[in-house]
Amino acid sequence: MKPTNPVFTGIETTVFETMSRLARTHDAVNLGQGFPDVDGPEDIRAVAAGALVDGPNQYPPMLGLPELREAVAAANKRFYGLEVDPQAEVMVTSGATEALADCIFALVSPGDEVVLIEPLYDCYLPLVKQAGGVPVRVRVTPPTWSLDAQALEAAFSERTKAVLLNNPMNPTAKVFSDAELELIASLCRKYDAYAICDEVYEHLVFDGKAHRPLMTLEGMRERTLRIGSAGKTFSLTGWKVGYITGPASLMDPVAKAHQWVTFTTAPNLQKAVAYGLAKDDSYYTGLAQELMAKRDRMARGLEKLGFSVLPCEATYFLTCGFAGLGLGGTDIEACQLLVERAGVAAVPVSAFYGSDAPSGYIRFCFCKQDSVIDEALARLTAFLTAGRAESA
Numbered sequence: 001m002k003p004t005n006p007v008f009t010g011i012e013t014t015v016f017e018t019m020s021r022l023a024r025t026h027d028a029v030n031l032g033q034g035f036p037d038v039d040g041p042e043d044i045r046a047v048a049a050g051a052l053v054d055g056p057n058q059y060p061p062m063l064g065l066p067e068l069r070e071a072v073a074a075a076n077k078r079f080y081g082l083e084v085d086p087q088a089e090v091m092v093t094s095g096a097t098e099a100l101a102d103c104i105f106a107l108v109s110p111g112d113e114v115v116l117i118e119p120l121y122d123c124y125l126p127l128v129k130q131a132g133g134v135p136v137r138v139r140v141t142p143p144t145w146s147l148d149a150q151a152l153e154a155a156f157s158e159r160t161k162a163v164l165l166n167n168p169m170n171p172t173a174k175v176f177s178d179a180e181l182e183l184i185a186s187l188c189r190k191y192d193a194y195a196i197c198d199e200v201y202e203h204l205v206f207d208g209k210a211h212r213p214l215m216t217l218e219g220m221r222e223r224t225l226r227i228g229s230a231g232k233t234f235s236l237t238g239w240k241v242g243y244i245t246g247p248a249s250l251m252d253p254v255a256k257a258h259q260w261v262t263f264t265t266a267p268n269l270q271k272a273v274a275y276g277l278a279k280d281d282s283y284y285t286g287l288a289q290e291l292m293a294k295r296d297r298m299a300r301g302l303e304k305l306g307f308s309v310l311p312c313e314a315t316y317f318l319t320c321g322f323a324g325l326g327l328g329g330t331d332i333e334a335c336q337l338l339v340e341r342a343g344v345a346a347v348p349v350s351a352f353y354g355s356d357a358p359s360g361y362i363r364f365c366f367c368k369q370d371s372v373i374d375e376a377l378a379r380l381t382a383f384l385t386a387g388r389a390e391s392a
């Protein structure tokens with residue numbers, strides 16, 4: 001038999017699915033895969049339910065329902081002051097994952113270089129490779145996760161077609177600083193490169209800070225594709241509704257990629273997300289505050305246990321060092337031990353690197369009910385205390 005496509009053959013199942021399966025097998029508290037354990041607002045779900053019953057349930061327009069595209073344009077204006085034409089500059093996708101595929105397939109031709117900043121969300125590398133692109137990786141490393149300006153400058157060249165930026169960043173919980181954003185923008189301008197911005201955590205930013213899209217920087221409006229996700233903004237990750245904002249000239253090929261990937265997205269969910277995006281400011285500030293309290297609850301507990309918890313400015317995730325806790329030498333061993341013996345699933349941070357990954361950090365997801373966070377901490381306490389007693 002002829003070989004199947006190496007981009008998708010013989011590779012491992014994504015770490016999120018693997019850890020969720022292990023969590024089920026070991027009846028563990030699942031702090032691995034990033035999803036809230038309580039569904040998002042009931043009023044949004046009621047709109048989706050009503051629209052499902054009332055219909056229509058036929059193919060919506062390829063670019064998305066006009067009301068959702070208008071809502072995305074309005075949100076761009078309201079949160080970031082961006083003037084966006086809903087007709088020509090917004091497209092709805094089946095999740096940010098599809099949006100990423102559409103943007104990469106639309107921009108990247110075989111041989112084009114794409115600058116990626118490690119740690120990487122899992123689908124970036126395979127999608128760039130499938131497009132025939134050449135990934136050029138730069139990394140931020142724990143514990144500071146700061147971006148090395150020289151390394152970034154060295155990664156860009158005339159061959160650079162695009163940079164793919166995840167800000168706020170999974171799994172580091174990093175928000176790129178103004179200086180870092182300015183540098184990325186200046187390199188895009190210098191080398192005439194596009195930016196694909198995965199901003200699914202745009203509303204999950206803590207400590208009173210606000211997200212700043214790369215698209216708002218000088219010269220970036222016409223070269224940036226900005227991706228959002230209703231899954232994260234409304235705690236409805238299973239819905240897989242995403243949206244892309246970009247200049248009309250780029251949205252044209254992006255739409256052509258979308259027409260052969262999914263073509264469209266469930267109409268009732270689109271209606272409900274349009275309703276959700278218009279929610280007042282208290283919804284958005286409340287979401288960030290609620291998550292921040294969970295972050296603090298989880299961080300306090302982990303610190304007490306001896307984990308070195310790294311700063312968390314945004315997202316659903318805490319990354320932690322585990323040196324001295326007797327959890328094994330690598331993050332994979334630590335996660336294995338924790339899921340099997342402590343009954344708590346986490347994710348190894350090394351899974352987010354292409355190669356030569358740092359191996360002393362694991363990621364815990366904290367968007368869970370307080371009782372679930374407490375149960376996970378109690379299990380970790382019991383396990384680590386017993387371990388210490390054994391080795392004493």
Ligand code: PMP
Nearest residue numbers: 095096097121170198200229231
């Ligand atoms: N990008 C990042 C950085 C993510 O963490 C995720 C996970 N939700 C996605 C994209 C995918 O989003 P969606 O579920 O909307 O496809």
Ligand code: GLN
Nearest residue numbers: 016017032033034035170
């Ligand atoms: N974004 C989620 C995470 O980082 C996972 C999404 C998925 O499982 N595809 O955990």
